[in-house]
Amino acid sequence: MIDVQSLTMTYRRRIQCGQRWGIPRYRWEMVHALHEVSFQCLPGTVTAYLGHNGAGKSTTIKALCGILRPTSGQVCVNGFVPSRREHDFLQSIGVMFGQRNQLMWELPLMDSLDVIRVQYGLNKGEFLDTLAELDSLFRFGEILHTPVRNLSLGQRMLGNLAATLLHRPRVLLLDEPTIGLDVESKASLRRVISAFRQKSCTILLATHDLQEAEMLADQILILDHGRLLFGGSIAEFRRLHRNSVVIQARLETPVSELDMADAELSQDGRIITIHTDPERVATRVAELLRMYRIRDLKIGETPLETLLREELKAFVSAD
Ligand SMILES: Nc1ncnc2c1ncn2[C@@H]1O[C@H](COP(=O)(O)OP(=O)(O)O)[C@@H](O)[C@H]1O
Ligand SMILES: [Mg+2]
Known part of the structure; x- marks a missing residue:
């Protein structure tokens, strides 16, 4: 002990x-x-x-x-x-x-x-x-x-x-x-x-x-x-973390830019990544389906590394 x-x-x-x-x-x-x-x-x-x-x-x-x-x-x-x-x-x-x-x-x-x-x-x-x-x-x-x-x-x-x-x-x-x-x-x-x-x-x-x-x-x-x-x-x-769920959507056709402020687009324009709250997953998925033609969708936990990086960043800016 x-x-x-x-x-x-x-x-x-x-x-x-x-x-x-x-x-x-x-x-x-x-x-x-x-x-x-x-x-x-x-x-x-x-x-x-x-x-x-x-x-x-x-x-x-x-x-x-x-x-x-x-x-x-x-x-x-x-x-x-x-x-x-x-x-x-x-x-x-x-x-x-x-x-x-x-x-x-x-x-x-x-x-x-x-x-x-x-x-x-x-x-x-x-x-x-x-x-x-x-x-x-x-x-x-x-x-x-x-x-x-x-x-x-x-x-x-x-x-x-x-x-x-x-x-x-x-x-x-x-x-x-x-x-x-x-x-x-x-x-x-x-x-x-x-x-x-x-x-x-x-x-x-x-x-x-x-x-x-x-x-x-x-x-x-x-x-x-x-x-x-x-x-x-x-x-x-x-x-405790707001963005503890990660949604990844692979698009049918690549795009050059996104209309969602908090989403990330892969370099080849084919994969959209969104980190979000567990309660907002359904809303975000519906949003994605409405705006893009999606080939497949993955929903998982945000890696600990991403959360930790955010936590340390938040702490530094609060200082
Ligand atoms: N013997 C020492 N004399 C002076 N400063 C030290 C000594 N050992 C560690 N420090 C300082 O204390 C802080 C914490 O170090 P440390 O415990 O080794 O961190 P970590 O293991 O997380 O990398 C650092 O700023 C380091 O420079
Ligand atoms: Mg050490």
Whole structure:
């Protein structure tokens, strides 16, 4: 269980401001990375943490695992205050930063995992049981016996994830684990996340991948410039949005321009796209049928990515 109340994080950054007699001069600047952020993540759920670069996702994860102490506010993970870094707390969390490697470069993956086993004080039996279970999700194959330096990016991510899961954490914090990965590695990660959710693990996944969020998340948190814009389910997010339905009409004959202000026309002039409210779908379809000769019509949900882009745009203009 993760409970965050009014979390505020401020960094001090040193900025060079000119020189004097050839010696650089500096001043300190405050960076407000998080401002009064509050949310909860429950056991057995996946929370997708979404936001642009610099929104404050990694800072939150660092506060949750105790690397950083909050400037103000409270953070509670599994009943512990993370910044105290107590032994039982550290045994109960697993953290993975997507672009960092915690494996030993020259050793086969299996040896690295064995070192981590010793660090966490796991006996050989437990270790082999967990490894067998992870193998059914990861399908390790040869990679367990390959030196880490010879693994592909995707295989290394799986190795790092295995290292994060060996001690069976109850809270899993993943910071952009799939950045730059192929489809197969992403599918493995999804299998692992679903399996750990079933075991009542609390999972927080910072990601840029909205498809991943859509597939996995019970809850989404949308962060922008250190402020939480939305916290709730994807269905709730869609309900809040005016344009949560997309209508696409393919025309019998292409047109060069449209008589509808809020519709988009594809470059070849054949497809009209309208984003609209669920209650206005029938009216809009009737309008389309009256004005154009339609070959086929598709009605679906607006992709999360489009809604999120609109949400962030609306927030910027309201600022
Ligand atoms: N060690 C640091 N010192 C100063 N500023 C930092 C530091 N780490 C992050 N920041 C700043 O805090 C803000 C949030 O960063 P971060 O949490 O890494 O965002 P995200 O993970 O969403 O991309 C950014 O403006 C970033 O430049
Ligand atoms: Mg980050």
